[in-house]
Amino acid sequence: MKKGSWVQNYPGFLEKLYKFAEGVFLGLDPVWSALGYDTSEKLIKPGEDLFKTIIFDCNECGQCVLHYTGMTCPMNCPKQLRNGPCGGTRLNGHCEVHEDMKCVWVDAFERSQRMPLYGHEILDIEPIHNWRRDDESAWINMLREKDGTYEDSEPEKLELADKKFWE
Amino acid sequence: MAGNNGNGMIAGSNLEKMLRAGHFAVTGELGPPTGSKKEVIAEKAEHLKGVVDAVNVTDNQTAVARMSSISVAAMLVDMGLEPVVQMTVRDRNRLAIQADLFGAWALGARNLLCLTGDHMTFGNHPEAKGVYDMDSIQFLGMMRDMGEKGVGQSGDELEGAPTFFLGAAANPFAPPYEYRPYRLAKKVQAGAKFIQTQCIYNISRFKEYMQRAGDLGLLDDVYVMAGVTPLKSTGMAWYMANNVPGLDVPDDVVDRMRAAVSDIPKEDKKARAKAQREKGIEICAETIQQMQEIPGVCGVHIMAIEWESAVSVIAEKAGLLPRPTV
Numbered sequence: 001m002k003k004g005s006w007v008q009n010y011p012g013f014l015e016k017l018y019k020f021a022e023g024v025f026l027g028l029d030p031v032w033s034a035l036g037y038d039t040s041e042k043l044i045k046p047g048e049d050l051f052k053t054i055i056f057d058c059n060e061c062g063q064c065v066l067h068y069t070g071m072t073c074p075m076n077c078p079k080q081l082r083n084g085p086c087g088g089t090r091l092n093g094h095c096e097v098h099e100d101m102k103c104v105w106v107d108a109f110e111r112s113q114r115m116p117l118y119g120h121e122i123l124d125i126e127p128i129h130n131w132r133r134d135d136e137s138a139w140i141n142m143l144r145e146k147d148g149t150y151e152d153s154e155p156e157k158l159e160l161a162d163k164k165f166w167e
Numbered sequence: 168m169a170g171n172n173g174n175g176m177i178a179g180s181n182l183e184k185m186l187r188a189g190h191f192a193v194t195g196e197l198g199p200p201t202g203s204k205k206e207v208i209a210e211k212a213e214h215l216k217g218v219v220d221a222v223n224v225t226d227n228q229t230a231v232a233r234m235s236s237i238s239v240a241a242m243l244v245d246m247g248l249e250p251v252v253q254m255t256v257r258d259r260n261r262l263a264i265q266a267d268l269f270g271a272w273a274l275g276a277r278n279l280l281c282l283t284g285d286h287m288t289f290g291n292h293p294e295a296k297g298v299y300d301m302d303s304i305q306f307l308g309m310m311r312d313m314g315e316k317g318v319g320q321s322g323d324e325l326e327g328a329p330t331f332f333l334g335a336a337a338n339p340f341a342p343p344y345e346y347r348p349y350r351l352a353k354k355v356q357a358g359a360k361f362i363q364t365q366c367i368y369n370i371s372r373f374k375e376y377m378q379r380a381g382d383l384g385l386l387d388d389v390y391v392m393a394g395v396t397p398l399k400s401t402g403m404a405w406y407m408a409n410n411v412p413g414l415d416v417p418d419d420v421v422d423r424m425r426a427a428v429s430d431i432p433k434e435d436k437k438a439r440a441k442a443q444r445e446k447g448i449e450i451c452a453e454t455i456q457q458m459q460e461i462p463g464v465c466g467v468h469i470m471a472i473e474w475e476s477a478v479s480v481i482a483e484k485a486g487l488l489p490r491p492t493v
Contacts, residue, residue, distance in 0.1 A: 078286055079257075079297065083304040084350040086283045087338030087365055088413040096412035097286045109343040122346075125353050128261070128305040128320065158352055161384025 003057050004072075004107075011111035014055075014071045015118050025139055032143060041140040048137055062133030062141055065126060067118035068155060070111030077104040082126040123160075127153035177314065177360065178332035180277035181249045182221040184493040185466075186361060186390040191459060192466030193487050194251060194363065194392060195219035195478050197243070199234035208234075208242050214475040218482050220490060221249040221278055223363070223468070227258060230290025237271045244275035251334065252276045255284025260300035261309070261320050268310070272329035279331035280363065281306040304350075304357045307335055311358025335359035337391075339376035340369060340415035348379040355389045362389055363468040366396040366407075369415040370457055377463050386463035393458040396470045397477050398447035400440065401425045423450060448477055452484035 007014065032040040052058030052073075056066060059075035065082060066073065074082045078097040085105035088096030093106040112122040130152050133141060144150040176183060185192045195215045200207040215222050222243060226236040240250035252271050254264065268279065283303045287295045301309070309320045314330035335354040339347055351362065367373050373393070380386055398404045401424040408416035427446035428439045451469075458464045467487075471477045482488050 078288075079283055079302070080299050081283065081302045083302050083353055084346060085341065085343065086413075087336060087341055088285070089341040089343075090412045091340075091342065091415060093342045097288055103342065105346070106343050109346045123349055123352075125304060125308070125357060128301045128309070131300070156356075158349070158356060160349075160352055161382070 004076075005055050005057075007055050008071060008107075008111070011071045011115050011119075015067055015115045018067055018071075019117060022142075026142075029143060032140070037140050037144060037149070041137045044139055045137045048139055060135050061129070062136035062138050063130060063152065064138035065155075067115075068121040068124055068126065070108035070113075070115065070119070070122055072104055072108040072111055074104055074108065080129075081105070082129065121155070123158040124155035125158060126155050177330055178277040180221065180332045181493065182251065182278050182361070183332040185220045185491070188491075188493045190466075190491050190493065191487065192221075192390070192392060193219045193482060193490065194221045194223055194466065194468045195475070196223045196225065196468070196470045196472075197239065197475065198225050198228055198473065199236065199239045201231060201233050203234065205242070208239055209246065211475045212243060212246050212248055215478055216246075216248060217490065218479045218488065219469070220466075221251050223251040223253055223280060223470075226253040226255050226282070226284070227290070228253075228285070230257070230285045230287050230292065230295075232290075232292060237267055237274065237276065240271060240276045241274040249278070250276055251278040251280050253280045253282055254306075255282045256299055256301055256303060256306055257284030257287065257297055260298050264306065265309075265313075265319055268329060268331070269325075269327075272331065277332055278334065279310065280334040280336065281310060281359070282336055303335060304353050307333060307354060307357040307359055314358075332360055333358050334361040334363060336365070337362045338365040338413055339373055340365055340367075341413045344372075344376075348376060348383055348385070351380055351389075352383055352385055355385050359389055361465075362391045364391065364394040365413060366394045366470060367454060367458070368420050369417050370454065372415065374461060377461055381463055390465040391463055392466040392468045393455075393461075393464050394468045394470060395451050395454050395458075395481075396472060397451035397474065397481060398424055398443075399474060400443045400447070401428070403447075420450065444477075448481055448484065451477075451481050455481070455485040455487070 056073045057076055058073055061075050079086055085103055089103045093103055095101045095103050112119040197211050224236040224239045227233055236252050240252045243250045281303050287293055287297050310333055312318055313328050317325055317328040319325050337351050404416055404421045404424045407414050408421055424446055427442045431439050431442055455467050458467055469478050
C-alpha cells in the first residue's frame with residue numbers, strides 16, 4: 001500500500017524541481033559517459049532510490065513516468081496500471097483493493113491539473129512496460145535511451161478533437 | 168466511421184455487421200461454470216439464442232476460477248451462437264495472451280473484449296499472484312497492431328494474424344469522473360472499435376459522460392454499447408449500491424425496488440420475489456429505452472447475472488425483438 005509524503009501535495013514545485021534536476025543531470029552527461037553508464041548507475045542509484053522512496057514511495061521500475069502521472073508513482077496501484085484508473089475506484093475516490101488508500105489515479109489526475117509544465121502528459125498513452133528495467137536507474141536509462149543502447153517505446157500523444165481542457 | 172476504411176470489415180462478425188449497418192445491437196453475457204460441467208453452457212446458451220447478436224463469455228469473472236472463456240466460446244460457435252471472448256490481463260502475461268488468442272481465432276471467435284480484470288482479492292484465490300504484465304490499453308494496442316500489421320507484440324511477423332473486432336470496457340461512474348472520457352479516448356486510439364459500459368443506473372451521469380465523449384470527438388470512431396443489469400431483488404440493489412466498487416446505484420432505484428413489495432406481506436416470500444423480479448425487469452427495459460435516445464449509444468449489453476432467462480423478457484419488453492439479420 002502506497003504511503004507517499006506531504007511533499008507530493010506540491011506537484012507544481014516537484015515538477016519544477018524535476019525539470020531543474022533533469023537539466024543538471026543531462027548537462028553532466030560528459031561526466032557520466034566518461035565514467036561509463038554502468039559505473040554511474042552504481043553511484044547514482046542509492047541516492048535516486050532514497051529520494052524517490054521517501055517522496056514518492058518509488059517502486060524502482062527503472063522506467064520512471066512521474067511527470068506523466070501527476071508526480072504520483074503508478075506502480076503503487078495494485079494493478080500497476082500506467083494508463084489511468086481501473087473501473088473499480090470507489091465512489092469516495094478510494095482504491096477497490098485497499099479501502100483506506102486513495103486511488104493512485106485520483107491523486108495523479110488531481111495533481112496533474114496543478115502542473116502547468118507536464119500536467120497534460122497524463123493524457124499520453126504509456127507503452128507496454130519493459131520489466132527488464134526493474135531495479136535499474138531511471139535517470140541513467142534516460143541516457144541509455146538517448147545514445148541508443150536501449151530502444152524502449154516512447155509514450156504516444158492522444159489525439160483529441162477538443163483540447164481546450166488543457167490549454 | 169473514421170479509421171475503419173469506409174466499408175472495410177475488420178473481423179466480419181455478426182456484431183460488427185450489426186453495428187456497421189446502424190442497427191441497435193444487443194449483446195448478452197454468459198458466465199462459465201466454476202468447473203467442467205458442460206451442460207450448463209448449453210442450458211444458458213439456449214436462453215440467449217435468437218435474442219442477442221453476440222454473447223460475451225466472461226474470463227474468470229470476479230476473479231473466481233471458472234471454465235476458460237475461449238473453450239466456452241468455441242462451444243458457442245458450435246451451437247451457432249456468436250461469442251465475444253473476454254480476456255483480462257490479470258491472469259496472463261503477453262506470451263499467454265497471444266498464444267490463447269491465436270487459438271481463439273482458429274476456433275472461430277471473432278470478437279474480443281480487452282479487460283484489466285477484477286483484482287484477485289475479490290475472488291476465491293486472494294493469495295494468487297496477479298500478472299498485470301500490461302494494461303487493457305496496451306493490450307488493445309497489441310491486438311490492433313496484430314490485426315493491422317500482422318505482427319505480434321515482439322514485432323515479429325505472425326503465421327496468420329487474427330483480426331479481431333476489438334472491444335473495451337468503460338466505467339463512467341467511478342472517480343476521477345473528469346478523467347474517464349480521456350481514458351475512453353485512450354482506448355479508442357489504442358484500437359477499440361466497440362465499448363461495453365459498466366451497468367448503468369445513474370442515467371444523468373451517463374448522459375454527461377456521453378456528452379463529453381462526443382465533445383472529444385470519440386463517438387465517430389467507436390460504437391458505445393450501454394451496459395445494463397436487471398436487479399433481482401431489493402437486497403441485490405442495496406448490495407450493489409453499497410458494496411460493489413465502481414458501481415453507482417442511486418437511491419431512487421433502490422426505493423423503486425423496495426416499493427414493489429411494500430403491499431405484499433413479509434410471509435409471502437414467493438410473491439415478494441416475483442414482484443421484485445418483475446420490477447427489476449421493468450426498470451431494465453425502461454433504461455434500455457432511455458439509452459436509445461442518447462446520441463452515440465449504438466446498442467445495449469445486457470448482463471443478467473446468473474439470470475440468463477431474463478434476457479429475452481427484457482429484450483421483448485424493450486422492443487428489441489425480433490433481431491434483424493445482416
